[in-house]
Amino acid sequence: MIIGVDVGGSTTKAVAITDKAEAYLTVATVDPLASAIGALGALLTKMSKEMVDIEAIALTGGRSRILPERILGIEAFKVGELEAVGIGGLYMTGFSEALVVSMGTGVAIVEVRKHGRKIKHVGGTGVGGGTIIGLAKKLLGTTDINRIVKLAREGDVKKVNLTVGDIVGRPIGILDLEDTASNFGKMSDEAGEEDIAAGILCMVGEVIGMLVAMAAGATGLTDRVVLVGKLSQTRLVSEKVKKICEKCGVKAIVPEKGEYCTAIGAAVKVKRLRETF
Ligand SMILES: Nc1ncnc2c1ncn2[C@@H]1O[C@H](COP(=O)(O)OP(=O)(O)OP(=O)(O)O)[C@@H](O)[C@H]1O
């Protein structure tokens, strides 16, 4: 089996691949090498496997750059993060081309063509998962995503956002009355922690959603948008992204286990290379 390890800015994901994806594991990213070895060791233990069962390791993710070419005696191949995101996105959906959006600490939008042979970084935004954690730390006194989501579920974005209805008083262009005119543009004195949490998740989802919809339009991949990364599993955010895409005639999907897309893509790339030679 091949183990894919994605050392991201926030979390390190490990996945085991044979002819399919077999097992998954996430740990927080601390020191990149310690996190990679920790995720690998924990995954093997979970599967009741040993180091001798590993054919090769595929390393990817922003913080994998400084990792060595052998880990615990096993060959470790580095795969570029954008390529891993792209190949993983196709593998998980069965598409031959797609716009794959890595929603992690930051957000990267990757155009993938020709079954993954052509990969282009279309753009992205720094308004991502890290933004949620950073703003919540100061405004809500927590960095726990589960707590932030729990608060947001009880919140009302209308207490913090200025809507189209507030400003224009009627729908305008593609916008309905309740759509956002200005994120945090109202910020009522009555806004509580719940409303602020809802406002943060809404803002991040709306920024990503609009950007993705534009990128899908520009590339023509309007029926093939794939949302991956751990932030794609936070439904309050991904549902917002999907809703904005839908408004713009773009269909976005969230594959199951999408947070492992980058790790899977790296492992699949190394597996294919080994089968070729
Ligand atoms: N269970 C979770 N644990 C940690 N972060 C989560 C979780 N669920 C959702 N998130 C959100 O996902 C973000 C991290 O996503 P992910 O782990 O995919 O990023 P990354 O791969 O570490 O970063 P990048 O790809 O930008 O280098 C966090 O900033 C947080 O907002």
Ligand SMILES: [Mg+2]
């Ligand atoms: Mg990532």
